Amino acid sequence: MTSELWSLSIVQAVSLIGVGELQSSELVASALARLDAVEPFIRAFVSVDRAALAEAEARDARPAGRLWGIPIAVKDIFDVAGTPTRCGSAAMEGAQPANQDSAAVARLRAEGSVIIGKSTTHELACGVYTPPTRNPWDLERSPGGSSGGSGAAVAAGVVAGAIGSDTGGSIRIPAAHCGLVGLKPTYGRVSRRGALALSWSLDHVGVLARTVEDAALLLSVLAGPDPGDATTLAQPSMPDPVLAPNDEVSGLRVGVLGGRPFSPMEPEVEAAVNSAAKLLGSAGVEVGQVDAPLLEAALAAEFAIVAAEAASYHEIRLRDSGELIGDAVRGLLETGLLLPASVYLRAQRTRRVVQRAFRELFEEHRLDALVAPTVPAAPQRCDQMEYDLDGAAEPVIDALVRTTAPFNLAGLPAVAVPTVPGPSGLPGSVQIVARPFEEQTALRLALAVQRGRGALARPRGLETALAG
Amino acid sequence: MNEELVRALTAALRASIPPERAAEVAGLLQAQISGRGGLSAEEVDGEEPAFSFQPGWPG
Numbered sequence: 001m002t003s004e005l006w007s008l009s010i011v012q013a014v015s016l017i018g019v020g021e022l023q024s025s026e027l028v029a030s031a032l033a034r035l036d037a038v039e040p041f042i043r044a045f046v047s048v049d050r051a052a053l054a055e056a057e058a059r060d061a062r063p064a065g066r067l068w069g070i071p072i073a074v075k076d077i078f079d080v081a082g083t084p085t086r087c088g089s090a091a092m093e094g095a096q097p098a099n100q101d102s103a104a105v106a107r108l109r110a111e112g113s114v115i116i117g118k119s120t121t122h123e124l125a126c127g128v129y130t131p132p133t134r135n136p137w138d139l140e141r142s143p144g145g146s147s148g149g150s151g152a153a154v155a156a157g158v159v160a161g162a163i164g165s166d167t168g169g170s171i172r173i174p175a176a177h178c179g180l181v182g183l184k185p186t187y188g189r190v191s192r193r194g195a196l197a198l199s200w201s202l203d204h205v206g207v208l209a210r211t212v213e214d215a216a217l218l219l220s221v222l223a224g225p226d227p228g229d230a231t232t233l234a235q236p237s238m239p240d241p242v243l244a245p246n247d248e249v250s251g252l253r254v255g256v257l258g259g260r261p262f263s264p265m266e267p268e269v270e271a272a273v274n275s276a277a278k279l280l281g282s283a284g285v286e287v288g289q290v291d292a293p294l295l296e297a298a299l300a301a302e303f304a305i306v307a308a309e310a311a312s313y314h315e316i317r318l319r320d321s322g323e324l325i326g327d328a329v330r331g332l333l334e335t336g337l338l339l340p341a342s343v344y345l346r347a348q349r350t351r352r353v354v355q356r357a358f359r360e361l362f363e364e365h366r367l368d369a370l371v372a373p374t375v376p377a378a379p380q381r382c383d384q385m386e387y388d389l390d391g392a393a394e395p396v397i398d399a400l401v402r403t404t405a406p407f408n409l410a411g412l413p414a415v416a417v418p419t420v421p422g423p424s425g426l427p428g429s430v431q432i433v434a435r436p437f438e439e440q441t442a443l444r445l446a447l448a449v450q451r452g453r454g455a456l457a458r459p460r461g462l463e464t465a466l467a468g
Numbered sequence: 469m470n471e472e473l474v475r476a477l478t479a480a481l482r483a484s485i486p487p488e489r490a491a492e493v494a495g496l497l498q499a500q501i502s503g504r505g506g507l508s509a510e511e512v513d514g515e516e517p518a519f520s521f522q523p524g525w526p527g
Contacts, residue, residue, distance in 0.1 A: 201519055230522065297511075300503030307500060319484035330489075335496040337483040338474065343505040348517035350506030355518065409518075 024069020065112030102194025119149030169404025179427030187411030250284025272428030311336025
């Protein structure tokens with residue numbers, strides 16, 4: 001048994017706990033010790049539940065449940081009973097402890113997981129930096145956002161899995177920046193009850209993990225109908241298990257998305273996409289190139305929908321404590337208050353066209369999945385506001401969201417998976433996108449990339465800091 | 469879009485936008501409107517918005 005219990009995957013830990021070779025309390029103690037060691041460098045948590053150890057000890061006696069005794073981190077936009085939900089905003093500093101768990105947290109607990117803390121979020125889940133959190137691969141860089149705390153916590157080994165939310169890339173961007181698997185399921189697959197909304201029609205609840213198998217296991221726990229979120233009702237059920245041990249991908253057909261809005265991208269990102277395509281080809285997947293230039297309209301639609309819906313959701317907060325909201329998020333909310341209804345409705349109609357374009361793409365090329373760069377550039381420095389791509393300056397938020405938002409608009413399941421690291425040593429990432437409610441297909445293909453790629457090194461920035 | 473228009477809209481809608489932020493909001497709003505919500509009117513002709521009303525009693 002390794003002395004670094006925190007480095008076990010969820011699947012490994014569940015297996016060891018199941019046969020009595022590991023106790024939950026040992027695992028949680030290891031996670032808390034790791035948290036204490038790395039938190040000064042990554043600052044990924046807003047609160048830590050030290051009572052988690054006692055909770056884990058209570059679980060030692062009777063292992064049961066698919067996540068029995070597994071420590072999990074929760075983005076601080078999800079209600080956790082007894083803990084305030086502050087959403088990374090000074091405007092919510094005085095929030096009272098939640099009365100009950102959000103649906104996602106309740107499902108995790110019902111299967112035996114132990115919530116060890118709440119992870120940082122970019123303010124109101126609206127941004128791609130997540131201050132003050134740092135990227136374990138390079139402590140001068142951002143972990144991405146808005147689920148940046150969940151990303152940094154998983155990458156740093158505090159937990160093997162965390163939950164996050166994704167309205168325009170907020171799970172997949174931190175996953176890409178932190179060398180993780182990030183799963184945004186189909187819209188309606190996982191309940192949003194008890195989570196702060198950013199945009200009702202675009203918010204997706206999902207997971208970040210170090211392995212595809214762990215992401216699949218977490219999804220199997222989180223997915224399902226909830227009367228508290230009507231979008232989850234009457235949806236196709238999730239296959240069980242989500243991933244079978246000998247799942248084959250040979251014969252599946254994949255289209256690699258090129259052109260705008262996925263270009264321009266950094267050469268290392270392009271190499272990562274090519275590497276993933278090659279790995280899939282080696283696994284017997286038929287890989288071809290496709291493009292969908294119409295998706296360039298997705299970014300404007302995304303921003304219009306988020307502005308209008310977020311402004312409505314936060315209207316009272318903006319009125320009562322707007323001066324406490326950071327300028328960037330406040331500006332978006334204020335803009336949303338004045339945005340003409342015609343623009344919002346045009347955006348929601350654009351969304352239908354985008355959805356249809358994806359359907360036609362899948363049908364015309366008889367595809368099982370699409371592959372695209374998760375993000376077009378390496379993690380931004382914490383103070384970096386623009387990328388230089390193909391000789392042109394582009395705001396970081398536009399660059400990161402233009403590759404992820406099309407799949408929020410269409411509600412399609414998307415799995416960000418690390419590829420072979422490039423010369424910079426920073427993680428590369430592609431996203432694999434499947435038809436609605438076919439998360440299983442995306443995960444099977446992501447697993448093929450993971451297997452072909454091999455194990456990743458530990459995040460070097462954090463390792464160097466810990467050694468110093 | 470300009471500060472005066474933002475101030476006028478803010479007053480008419482009783483929106484919570486302080487006068488000193490009118491210039492910034494005018495710029496952001498101009499960018500959003502220029503984006504047109506994505507596609508042109510012709511390109512979304514015949515499409516219903518991507519949400520639907522549920523006639524059952526809300527839970």
